[in-house]
Amino acid sequence: MPEFNIPTSPKHKFRLHPLCSALLVALVLPVYAQNSDNTKGDPERGIELITVTATRQVENLQDVPIAITALSANELEKLQIQDLGDLESKVPNLNLHVGDASNAVVYIRGVGQIDSISFNDPGVGVYLDDIYMGRVQGAFLDVVDPQQIEVLRGPQGTLYGRNTIGGAIKFTSAKPTEDTEAYLGLNLGNYKQLGLKGSISGSLIGDRLMGRFSMASKKRHGYSNNLADGSDDNDKDTLAWRGSLKYQPTDAISAYLVVDGSDSSPNHSRTPHRETPIYSLAAGGFLPAGDDPFEVDVTYNDLEKLKTKGAALTLEYSLGNTTFKSISAYREMDYRTHLDLDGTTDETFGIYNFEDQDQFSQELQWLYRTDSLSLVSGLYYFKENDLTLGGAIATDFFVPLGDGVYLPFPIINAGKRNQTNTSSAIYSNINVDITERLSLTLGARYTTEKKSVSNEGEEFFGTGITTAEQMEKSFGTGVGYGQTGYEAEQDWNSFSPKVVLDFKASKKTLVYGSASRGFKSGGFNGRLTSQAQPFDPETMWSYELGSKSLLNEDNIRLNMAAFYNNYKNFQLSRFSIDPDSGAFLSLFDNAGKASIYGIEMEFSSMLTDDLTLNINAGYLGGGYDNLMGDFGEEVSDKRELVNAPKWNGRLALEYWFDIGAKGSLWGSLSSSYRSKTYLTVSSSEVLAQDAYSLLDLSIRYRSTDERWQVMLYAKNLTDKHYRQHGFDLSASPGVQLGYYGAPRTFGIDIKYGF
Secondary structure (H helix, E strand, O other): OOEEEOOOOOOOEEEOOHHHHHHHHHHHOOOOOOOOOOOOOOHHHOOOOOEEOOOOOOEEHHHOOOOEEEEEHHHHHHOOOOEHHHHHHHOOOEEEEEOOOOEEEEEEOOEEOOOOOOOOOOOEEEEEOOEEOOOOEOOOOEOOOEEEEEEEEOOOOOOOOOOOOOEEEEEEEOOOOOOOEEEEEEEEEOOOEEEEEEEEEEEEEOOOEEEEEEEEEEEEOOOEEEOOOOOEEOOEEEEEEEEEEEEOOOOOEEEEEEEEEEEEOOOOOOOOEEOOOEEEOOOOEEEOOOOOOOEEOOOOOOOEEEEEEEEEEEEEEEEOOEEEEEEEEEEEEEEEEEEEOOOOOOOOOEEEEEEEEEEEEEEEEEEEEOOOEEEEEEEEEEEEEEEEEEEEEEOOOEEEEEOOEEEEOOEEEEEEEEEEEEEEEEEEEEEEEOOOOEEEEEEEEEEEEEEEEEEEEEEOOOOOOOOHHHHHHHOOOOOOEEEEEEEEEEEEEEEEEEEEEEEEEEOOEEEEEEEEEEEEOOEEOOOOOOOOOEEOOEEEEEEEEEEEEEEOOOOEEEEEEEEEEEEEEEEEEEEEEOOOOOOEEEEEEEEEEEEEEEEEEEEEEEOOOOEEEEEEEEEEEEEEEEEEOHHHOEOHHHOOOEOOOOEEEEEEEEEEEEOHHHOEEEEEEEEEEEOOEEOOOOOOOOOOEOOEEEEEEEEEEEOOOOOEEEEEEEEOOOOOOOEEEEEEEOOOOOEEEEEEOOOOEEEEEEEEEO
């Protein structure tokens, strides 16, 4: 097996896997499939043509020189994409799951952010109807009445700006229609799952004013059993709604208003499984780790509430080749949780977090387009206010003194952080046809970020206060003691250029190369209340080669990309212990730099009139070039990238059964694969998830008039147990915790349209 050195990163060697060799050959040499007699009388059976808005203009997916996965409403429904986490296996080099605190943990090509605390920004931007979601809480969206979802891989610094260093996920909701249409849906599944959804759309005043309203509710019991009281854990109870109005008095003027809200109020928060023994003061010895990852034994999991609401108004005015656009938006988020992070019925390490956030954004765009030139320029402003109260309820906390001696060190404390973030930017992106087949794109964005923070801390042990809610009421009234605090402010500037050269090798084949820069905002370590510890922005240069092809009379789609990322000043959250006092330390700083490279493929082919094959595959290589660990130790050769499996992919077969006048029947069988994945910054082998595969099955019936639709589905058919998330608290209080993906789930989805 040949071995290649990456010149800019001599530490890391790239061992070429046979599949990787095949992908490289396909990228360099155009693939020409033999013609077939495939026909597509039913348009749903063909390779779907999708338009995307990745460049802030409507374009065919195959004409955009960016690595994008786009899924239409029809595909999202067929694939049973119920929340953003279900996208993970459908997109190469994407890791996406819910974290420890209802937060969206999103990594694209090994770049993202694992921490859920509000002082830190995401590494992949999540957008709802073109509005950036400032906090990871509230960004793990349920898929309700969608138009489509786009996943943009690689830094999107020019057109999307802040905190899209790894990429962007764009959720676009279904828009109002002139014709009246509506549907109702019912979902029933195991774990007593009950889901209801519905939507209605149509004209309110002729063809000038149209409206749409949708709502979805979902409840289920938890996947885990709590041995402490016999209840379940990690249940679900959500209600989401969205209303929209589109007003178009003339062909040149339009206004689009979207208002949405959601309420998630399950009975319990999500408790991790204790993967290692932990010392118990009450028992006077170690409590063993459990064998069943869906059994927990805890008491501090009694609160989990997340509410969001927002409004966005888009105004457009078109004049010839020019369009002026204004996007104004306001959003609020309210989050409250109790988390049991010791995995026992002791009060060793209970964590609470109460957060109120609001944001306002305003974007002004100028779009200009001719047959040979397109231009997108704009101004962007974003302001966010976040007030967080968090701390620990840990009366059974302890400090290990060595030789089996543990000193009781009870903790009841609170930290209050008030933070304001502002971001201002000016950007421009121009694409010009140099020849009929060769085009050049030049983009640039200049951003100014500013963060102001006021952080305070108080101790409450021994004051008679025993709950987080009591601390919330008493904070700052003089009841607590040991007050600490600071105020700090800092700003950063960033320049994010991009250059792309794309070439039409044939009418249906596009080849491109690009270089782009992205950044992620700096800030202050919000877990510290005694001093301001600033951290700098992350930056990354990404270089990409790609191709997009429609072959064999549009019966084959093959999209590929190879990339190399030079990643600097990346921000890492880690937990340690003070060697002098034995105190628990929560650290957040710029830890070093990394080199990440990889290859991606997305392939769809109609093998026959009735059978379609879909394959996606991703490879990630590289690692840390420099990494500073505890006490200034250089540990790059001892650590692996977080949420960056070397291999990932999915293979699916779809088959259409001919049942004549009774309607249509469709079935899908898919298998997804993910190689060994490190889930923590410490590269804990205990928490690392070994390679695994998941098997999914779906069967859908649709009536001849397409009003009735019934789908039977099963996910994780083999009931594989696999970790998605982890906490390495081995330094203190001496335990490692794992969060597991969903076990085997199955159900029936019934939909009626009218």
